[in-house]
């Protein structure tokens with residue numbers, strides 16, 4: 001016998017939120033939209049900062065709506081990803097770096113980087 005718990009209700013709400021996120025993403029991520037974004041962000045004119053400054057910016061200001069299970073701070077996720085990759089592929093240093101920076105584009109959701117909606121930036 002299974003009892004409906006507060007956890008189940010919270011999970012159900014999270015699931016609905018994730019489904020809505022991906023519904024919006026699939027509707028709005030058109031070739032035209034992506035082409036415009038590549039042109040806009042390809043200019044690389046928003047800001048100059050170090051990788052670590054960008055990691056810290058993510059950590060304090062971005063919540064990824066596509067991954068509500070990700071309760072840990074963003075910077076912890078980046079470091080855990082990089083360390084896991086380093087453990088599995090110790091000789092592929094480029095891959096360690098790739099894991100470390102893989103979510104830095106999320107700063108595009110912040111107002112100073114264009115304030116794009118989450119469906120335009122995060123998710124699989």
Ligand SMILES: [Fe+2]
Pocket residue numbers: 077102103
């Ligand atoms: Fe990630």
